[in-house]
Amino acid sequence: MIEDYLDTLNERFRDFDIEYRKQAYIYYLKYPDPPYKESPDRKTYVHIADEELDKMAHGEMYVGIKKSKNPDINYDIIVNDSEIILNNKDKNIYTSNMKNAFKERHDLFEKYVDTVYGKYNKENLINFSYENGYFVYIPDNTSAEIKIKSEQDANSSFTVKNVVIIGKNSKASIVDLYESEDDGSGIHGRNIYIFCLENSKVDYNYIQNESLNSANITYVRPVLYNDAQLKIIDVNTGSGRVIYNHESEMHDNTTLNSYGINITRGIQEHDIWDSSLQYGKFSNCDINIKGIVFDQSSTMHRGNIDIEPDGVKSTGFYNSAILLMSENGKGNSKPALLIKNNDTKSKHASVISSIDPEQVFYLRSRGISENDAISLIVQGFLGYINDHVDNEFAKNIISKIININ
DSSP, X not given: XXXXXXXXXXXXXXXXXXXXXXXXXXXXXXXXXXXXOSOSOGGGSOOOOHHHHHHHHHOBOOTTOOOOSSOOTTOSEEEOSSOEEEOOOOTTSEEEEHHHHXXXXXXXXXXXXXXXOOSSHHHHHHHHHOOBOEXXXXXXXXXXXXXXXXXXXXXXXXXXXXEEEEOTTOEEEEEEEEEEETTOOOEEEEXXXXXXXXXXXXXXXXXXXXXXXXXXXEEEEEEEOTTXXXXXXXXXXXXXXXXEEEEEEEOTTOEEEEEEEEEEOTTOEEEEEEEEEEOSTTOEEEEEEEEEEOTTOEEXXXXXXXXXXXXXXXXXXXXXXXXXXXXXXXEEEEEEEEEOSSSEEXXXXXXXXXXXXXXXXXXXTTTOOHHHHHHHHHHHHHTHHHHHOOOHHHHHHHHHHHTOO
């Protein structure tokens, strides 16, 4: 396997960020994922076999790919298997693919992109093997709204790396939608790095609704520089197997608000991991995630509030709730507090339950059918997300996907 990866490195990436890839490959070999532990039921973890990771890293594009003849003008960046289409009309915003950005804005690559390596084994593998991705740079003192749509064939297996840099004192609202064509069983690996520079204010909406037969491995790693504010909305409803890992690195006087939902049906398996890594003093983190489990599917919620020794006067909160809609569904929640100084405030909460029969009875006593009563409870459980989505474009997409009226 090692020789195969080295062949991949030499054949595909000879002129494109080769030194970074070599180091990422070393980290991939040096730091394997730890074995499963602590859980009474390993079935709630999502397993991606080694041969599937090989397939993902080497990239197997579906032969039926067609270029987009009529790209959706509602989006500034459209990504598919064969191309990245740039529709952005704002000349103040630099948008590109990673390959061109490596040449055109190598200064940004050296300062930001090539200084961040993966923390996790699969993240390192994606950093080693990524084929392309989008690159967005919003300069200092600029306001921008960026809409991105990735629609790639579900039969294809690939890795991509996406980067967004938001300048000092800037405001950005980003919609990042992931869908797929057809119903294939490809393995999709993505790393998304978001650099929020000093005093920036960022609203990032991640929406994943891909084919139920595909597998999705996504790492979202924001870096919040001093005085930055970030709100993350993460929605996962698609892909048969999902490993979604969001971990924000926070420095002095930073604020993170994270709100997520995930829905599993059939035999879907989701592992949703939202965490903070709070290095700076006076950092404030609030993470909330809700999941609904139908049929024989499973959901795992994991989250760490990690406040480092220098993170004094900081706060960190994590809250998880899973609603079981089936006797055969599985839910598991594993919050953790990793507090390394005694001048902080932190807590976590977790609940896994089925629908309260008394709630159904109350609604039925008002003349509502049982099915409609259950639907109202489910929609109310998920509907909290709309209270926190500020971007109307993202809100419309999310409402349509999760069927909130």
